Amino acid sequence: MADQKKMVDAITSRDVDFAKWYTDIVKKAQLADYSSVRGCMVLRPYGYAIWENIQKLLDGKFKATGHENVGMPMFIPESLLQKEKDHVEGFAPEVAWVTHGGSEKLNERLCVRPTSETLFCEHYRNIISSYRDLPKLYNQWCSVVRWEKTTRPFLRTTEFWWQEGHTIHETAEEAVEETLQMLEIYADVLENHLAIPVLKGRKTEKEKFAGARDTYSVEAMMHDGKALQSGTSHYFGDDFAKAFDITFQGRDNTQQYPHQTSWGMSTRVIGAIIMTHGDDNGLKLPPDVAPIQIVVVPVAQHKEGVLEAAKEVTDRLKKNWRIKLDDSDNSAGWKYAEYEMKGVPLRLELGPRDIEEGQCVLVRRDNRQKYFVKLDQLETEIPKILEEYRQAIFQIAYDNRANKTYTATNMEELAAHAEDGYIKAMWCGALDCEMAIKDQLGVTSRCIPFEQEQIGETCVCCGKPAKEMVVWGKAY
């Protein structure tokens, strides 16, 4: 147990310093490393494997809903970026500019894509001429660059990995439907696969994406009560089409503007997994994306037959799960601590006595609950235990959110919980009130939830008649 204690001591306690606890986990679980490139991280094998599993999940759902992957250039000529006024205003201040190719100075600067609406628009203009060419349901897996002042691994980095969906439709109705469909897919992945409860809603005018008519988001609450925007979906109407002169011949033979959407989810969601589920022993990974779902730890592995039995059970379970046998010389205590740090959902212990009795011990990462399971029952018992685990970590997150969600009918009540979670409050819809709340209390509007409640009649800030309920909070 000395080894185990040593490792556990090495992480800052979550309740003592949440920010330090977070970076400790990123480092100790070997998810990411710093690089000499300002604000850029190295995604290490364990972190990348989580991302690959998230990619597989999302990509499968994108393809099942008719989307196709493409590859766009990583550069955007300055003149192309400038075509849509709101878009360039939002992004130009935070892009990286390429000015030279080799020793030659470029005639026109190129920015490294911060997002690719402009490139997709240019391509759509080339390939769309008739309603028969619509819709195009495209997605791209890539990394993008936004010049950030302060960065933290996964949460905010100069370069990050993501997918960006870009679709173009014959009618506004179809585009709106697509926007909401993709938000539902994000909610599904977060809740049912990553065990992270989300709040679905629409962003205020102030918080929406540069160039969008409407931005929808799924917001997750971290253990410390702060919000993390975990996926966004934008409806553009025909604004980009007009700026880029994309038209098509409609069914009635008139020239029309098509309607567009975009939507994205990034490696940021790995930050959400860490801060939603992690504890003082390290990560707790949702089984669907854990690179190792089960770790096999032989007990008294020098004794005859133990390693052989451990290998046999590992090989057998490999057909159904991502499983790893650790037969290294490290102590069992060291191994327990190591795989708890890495958030492996289940540990399978197997010693000489277990083998005699034809059983093994399964230990859940979340609560260390033990299950004595007959070896020939593993294929039926493991799915049940993994599902119990998934539900349990979802429930903890759900309860945390419930405990940290408040209502406010005036600024004093809003102020009382400003540091501590979500605050539901009525809003008149005026930018002035939104700004006042931000400036005075340091919280921002997270979203206008789809599920509205009637908390009062008047705006929490100005007292004028309220239009809708907003959820306020501090955000990462």
Next chain:
Amino acid sequence: MADQKKMVDAITSRDVDFAKWYTDIVKKAQLADYSSVRGCMVLRPYGYAIWENIQKLLDGKFKATGHENVGMPMFIPESLLQKEKDHVEGFAPEVAWVTHGGSEKLNERLCVRPTSETLFCEHYRNIISSYRDLPKLYNQWCSVVRWEKTTRPFLRTTEFWWQEGHTIHETAEEAVEETLQMLEIYADVLENHLAIPVLKGRKTEKEKFAGARDTYSVEAMMHDGKALQSGTSHYFGDDFAKAFDITFQGRDNTQQYPHQTSWGMSTRVIGAIIMTHGDDNGLKLPPDVAPIQIVVVPVAQHKEGVLEAAKEVTDRLKKNWRIKLDDSDNSAGWKYAEYEMKGVPLRLELGPRDIEEGQCVLVRRDNRQKYFVKLDQLETEIPKILEEYRQAIFQIAYDNRANKTYTATNMEELAAHAEDGYIKAMWCGALDCEMAIKDQLGVTSRCIPFEQEQIGETCVCCGKPAKEMVVWGKAY
């Protein structure tokens, strides 16, 4: 047949203008499109789907040999790029430079990675301290940028997609073994999956990768006799380790330098598929990477029961193959031409009489050979036909290469075939002779094949005693 003729007419004949034929296919089969970013292409859904299938193949083989994926920054600080002398000399002239982040001028320029040896070295320096930390077998899927003067889709573009493997080992022997293992994996993928015969060998000093001790390559011959380097694997010895000060404590407790490799394959290989297998009707895709392996074309689809039967067989075969039913209003002739253009290996025709007889017609893309197959025999017959198809297109490429491979014992003989294929000739090993051959005849050394032959005793150029046989040719 009018439609079919129209489409076929639209492609330049392969024998009339090979370069134009190539770009026609890229465009008509919707593999890629041009963008307004100089030298950068848009990888369209059909081209990207081929790349995804190649990725799956390679990634599976990388993982089966113990490699892990990581994500590295896309930028390299100028000082980091400069650490290895030969490497920076080779790449600095062709990189894109980022000089500004937002409105701020950077203190140090960043280049967009042309390849990532330097970034991996910096990371290895951070994470390696003991022989216990070795080997690290890493790979990255990404795009890289090299500022090219003249570009062609897939073959040479400013930005291209690839994988770059980077490994680091305790001993030189292990690193050499890794280098050769990865070359074999490339050869396996090219020959057995993409049906492209390759020549394996070592590059001359002049042609090797900037900073490598040895570069190995797999060379493919295109239909026009030109060579296409289709995958490379580099052995670095401990040169990079010394330049980046990467050391580890060895088994004998001394500080030692580790030994490194890198290896890459890119979207260029899609160019190889086009130019190895394509004909005047369009692409011919190898079944293992074809986005659509079988297209189902209903004949007289307005007749009762035809569409239903076509759907039924499509749904059934979907379990084993990537299959598409085209039930659009286009004529059968148009559909035949369209999917020949797209290189779909097998067409399944199903009409009213076929249904009566419980059969269908399978038509091979390469030679339009027809197979009348009972519907309940499809699962056993299709694999045989696809394998015959794969072998047939491999054989055509193999014969083309054999017909265009020559031997030369003097400069006249070398000159006689300089435009037309591979020329095997003995070489003294001197750079002067290599340069003279290049300058006088316009051919470059493709490689020093692993399988050496004794064509003569003296260098084809200077007449001095020869050291080894080199294969010369024009290259893309």
